[in-house]
Amino acid sequence: MILHFNVRAWRKPPPGLCCATRADRHDRQRAISMRHSSFMNIYRLLQLCAVLLISQPALGQAASPLASNPYAAVHEITQLKTRVSQLEHQVKKLESTGLVLFLFGVFCALWAQNTGRNAWLWFFLGLFGSVITVIVLLVKNSNDLFRESLRVKLD
Known part of the structure; x- marks a missing residue:
């Protein structure tokens, strides 16, 4: 008598995927994309602040001689x-x-x-x-x- 084992049946499914429904996966993807977009917004805001801080002395120097005279x-x-x-x-x-x-x-x-x-x-x-x-x-x-x-x- 030969025993046949199904190897795939003995493996444990990855955590979080065995009971996940399509709606759960969609919610997780939406949460990840929202976190990504909020990080991108913060990154863009930091870039804008850096540009303004760097260009502020140049803008002030260019405007001061004309304003004084x-x-x-x-x-x-x-x-x-x-x-x-x-x-x-x-x-x-x-x-x-x-x-x-x-x-x-x-x-x-x-x-x-x-x-x-x-x-x-x-x-x-x-x-x-x-x-x-x-x-x-x-x-x-x-x-x-x-x-x-x-x-x-x-x-």
Whole structure:
């Protein structure tokens, strides 16, 4: 007679899991996540306090000269106004330059598309290499026209 023992039946279940229902496990997980979120909130609060403590001397030093001398504040404001106006003027200059570069790119892409070449490649070459790319484009176009005229003559 051979005795067969079920090994799994003789093991003890882990504590807390033998009688745990789904609701008990859900409650435990919720409690753990609430503890985690409260620790994260405390951690974020400590980070904010550290940032405020570190930046407080810098904020106090930056505000004190202007508050003590109103003429310095007026001078600082006029300097900022002139700098802003200079930046606006530079942006207007770059606006027209950007438009011209974009048109170079469009012209190169249109030519490439009409001649069966990669339009995106030629667009970016025209955009970034503008004048040099247009010169290369004109040389390639003249070579294409020369080859085409030779084909017509040979036919």
